Amino acid sequence: MHAFDYATPESVADAVVMLSDPGKNACVLAGGTDLIVQLRENRRRTDLVVDVKKIAELNALSCDAATGLTIGAAVPCYRIYGDGQIAAAYPGLMDAARLVGGTGIQGRASLGGNLCNASPAGDTIPPMIVLGGEAEIAGPDGTRKVAVEDFCTAPGRTVLADGEFLVSLHFPAPAPNSGAYYRRFIPRNEMDIAVVGVGASVVLSGDKSSFVSARIAVGAVAPTPLFVSAAGEALAGEPVSDETIQRAADIARDAARPISDMRGTAEYRKHLTSVLTRRVVQGAVQRAKE
Amino acid sequence: MSKKVHVQTNINGEAVDFLCEPRNSLLEVLRDELDLTGAKEGCNNGNCGACNVVMDGRLVNSCCVLGVEADGCEITTIEGIGAAANLHPLQQKFLEHAALQCGICTPGFIVSAKALLDSNPNPSEDEVRYWLAGNLCRCTGYDKIVRAVLDARNGA
Incomplete structure (x- = not known):
């Protein structure tokens, strides 16, 4: 690995100063499970690794029935699914937090890091999108908020400008009669990269017979995780039925723009997008009924 | 080469100080600096678990941790589990x-x-x-x- 310096700022402001230094090509370290491997394999180069784990806001984890869920950008997966209240309130997020890598990876890897790594197949990104996640970004000009669906701009690229970094993720409190679900298809039982991943959240009517609203996002079928707003909108106001769910699945399939690679052909991924969307919406409906 | 950093840890119940460059992984420090060669380098990218150690109570892949990050941490390696005459x-x-x-x-x-x-x-x-x-x-x-x-x- 090439040589670099290492710093551990204890405040957001100090981190911004370090990341904004025009003389340095600095990068942010949280769990390191992507960054350290990328540095070792010379896929990234840096002069300065800024470890943000000593900043209080990056380690914050709080859940409130009124204001929702705030997850510091460096909070590792195990702390999220290890919190009984959060796991019960956001099962769609747990589906993904529990399957990013193995136990050792989950001891370090964060949702914030998964988002900033901006892999099209990042498992936690579709559920964060469908749950209405919002990213809080700090930078030289202060803080700003960006919806998770707008955060990734290309494989490995994000909206973060020079000197900016992700501080936290915020999710609204779950609506009554709502449910969310994430599933991916992989050819192994675990520890693999999604061929296709789909997240869905639904809000049902009081008698659970129709959709009030829905959000659907798909992974590994476009240059970024893709929010398919039209698929969710097609469910709003419609009865919960195989026909309406299939219509949403068809819209998600048509929105997918996959490539062919060693994990599957574009045609295969299109088909999987439809199948998974149907099952994931059904799973979200089931959770909304529980 | 970057300047070496002084890191203070507790490994298998004993206070251990070491010097390392920021680019050295915890796995490299354990094996090459501290002669704790029980943790193995398999894939060196977080897939295989051969280098797993427990850091502040959490299982981690030591190839995906920088040695400098271990400052102030408690680490358990395979050397801290059992002994030849007294297996775990x-x-x-x-x-x-x-x-x-x-x-x-x-x-x-x-x-x-x-x-x-x-x-x-x-x-x-x-x-x-x-x-x-x-x-x-x-x-x-x-x-x-x-x-x-x-x-x-x-x-x-």
Whole structure:
């Protein structure tokens, strides 16, 4: 690995100063499970690794029935699914937090890091999108908020400008009669990269017979995780039925723009997008009924 | 070369100080600086679990941790689990069930399995298999390893 310096700022402001230094090509370290491997394999180069784990806001984890869920950008997966209240309130997020890598990876890897790594197949990104996640970004000009669906701009690229970094993720409190679900298809039982991943959240009517609203996002079928707003909108106001769910699945399939690679052909991924969307919406409906 | 950093840790119950460059992984420090060669370099990218150690109570891949990040941390490596004359129950069960062949993956499996039993003393077979999904073994086919861990549940 090439040589670099290492710093551990204890405040957001100090981190911004370090990341904004025009003389340095600095990068942010949280769990390191992507960054350290990328540095070792010379896929990234840096002069300065800024470890943000000593900043209080990056380690914050709080859940409130009124204001929702705030997850510091460096909070590792195990702390999220290890919190009984959060796991019960956001099962769609747990589906993904529990399957990013193995136990050792989950001891370090964060949702914030998964988002900033901006892999099209990042498992936690579709559920964060469908749950209405919002990213809080700090930078030289202060803080700003960006919806998770707008955060990734290309494989490995994000909206973060020079000197900016992700501080936290915020999710609204779950609506009554709502449910969310994430599933991916992989050819192994675990520890693999999604061929296709789909997240869905639904809000049902009081008698659970129709959709009030829905959000659907798909992974590994476009240059970024893709929010398919039209698929969710097609469910709003419609009865919960195989026909309406299939219509949403068809819209998600048509929105997918996959490539062919060693994990599957574009045609295969299109088909999987439809199948998974149907099952994931059904799973979200089931959770909304529980 | 970047300046070396002084790092203070506690490894297997003993205060340990070392010097390392920021680019050195915790795995490199353990093996090359501290002569704790039980943790193995398998994939060096977080897939295989052969380098797993426990850091402040959490199982981590030491190849995906910088040595400088260990400052102030408590670390348990395979060297801190059992002894030749006094095997940890997991080690004894790995022998009884022939849960190893070449042995390269074994330290990682023992460290990971101990972390599981420390947090969940009575896991189901499914829980054992998912917990150990990040540990790869190319010899045994896993069944013997899983059986050894299941058999160690009450003795560990």
